[in-house]
Amino acid sequence: MAYLRLRRLIELSVLDRPALAAIFPPRGEGASAAPAARWDSLYDQGAYDGLLKSEQRHHHRLLAGLVAERAPGGRVLEVGCGEGAFYQSLRLLKPGRYLGTDISTRAIAAANDRFAGDVAAGAAEFRVADGGPQFTADERFDAVIFADCIEYLGPVLETVRRYGALLAPGGVIGVAQWLALHPLGLWREMKTAVEVLDEAVVSAPWGGAWQVWTCRPKASGHG
Numbered sequence: 297m298a299y300l301r302l303r304r305l306i307e308l309s310v311l312d313r314p315a316l317a318a319i320f321p322p323r324g325e326g327a328s329a330a331p332a333a334r335w336d337s338l339y340d341q342g343a344y345d346g347l348l349k350s351e352q353r354h355h356h357r358l359l360a361g362l363v364a365e366r367a368p369g370g371r372v373l374e375v376g377c378g379e380g381a382f383y384q385s386l387r388l389l390k391p392g393r394y395l396g397t398d399i400s401t402r403a404i405a406a407a408n409d410r411f412a413g414d415v416a417a418g419a420a421e422f423r424v425a426d427g428g429p430q431f432t433a434d435e436r437f438d439a440v441i442f443a444d445c446i447e448y449l450g451p452v453l454e455t456v457r458r459y460g461a462l463l464a465p466g467g468v469i470g471v472a473q474w475l476a477l478h479p480l481g482l483w484r485e486m487k488t489a490v491e492v493l494d495e496a497v498v499s500a501p502w503g504g505a506w507q508v509w510t511c512r513p514k515a516s517g518h519g
């Protein structure tokens with residue numbers, strides 16, 4: 297816990313002082329794209345079981361609230377929805393439609409089980425899909441969500457362009473990311489292509505912290 301808290305101090309100090317990041321080089325190369333089988337095996341090993349605990353979902357709650365304010369009763373697409381941890385909070389705020397997608401068949405099977413009632417009622421749909429460059433949808437959304445997932449989808453500016461094209465007029469992108477140096481760099485890059493609406497850091501006493509933001513692609517980045 298002490299280590300995590302120290303990391304948080306460093307990351308918070310770098311948040312709006314990018315030059316400081318050079319003093320605290322990130323460990324490793326950060327997260328990157330992986331094949332579906334890799335994600336399935338992580339789910340099989342229970343690597344993400346902890347994400348469903350209440351103490352691990354404060355960022356989902358904040359992001360769900362922000363999305364409900366920005367797009368009340370809206371149509372929501374979530375990319376990399378896993379077992380539905382974000383939907384668990386969003387469903388209480390009554391979106392007009394929810395489509396959760398994930399590259400992992402294991403995660404989608406678990407989400408379908410966890411929310412079988414909502415799925416049967418037509419309130420939610422969970423679908424296996426790779427959210428990378430090939431992703432397409434034949435409908436428009438009032439919000440597109442990436443919760444701890446955007447760094448797996450390829451170059452972030454292309455991701456903003458791709459999903460910006462799926463937004464209905466006035467639609468928003470919502471992102472939650474574990475607070476760390478790599479995602480901070482990604483966020484700085486993303487900010488060049490979006491108008492920031494909300495930006496916050498959610499911090500738990502056990503040392504966990506997440507960035508949460510909502511934004512809208514700048515007109516030039518649309519489509």
Ligand SMILES: C[S@@+](CC[C@H](N)C(=O)[O-])C[C@H]1O[C@@H](n2cnc3c(N)ncnc32)[C@H](O)[C@@H]1O
Pocket residue numbers: 329330335344347375376377378379381382397398399400403425426427428442443444445448449
């Ligand atoms: C760290 S988990 C986060 C899961 C969930 N969003 C949450 O907040 O609990 C990352 C998720 O991204 C999914 N993922 C990774 N690459 C993906 C891709 N190319 N397309 C769709 N989902 C992907 C993984 O299967 C996994 O469910």
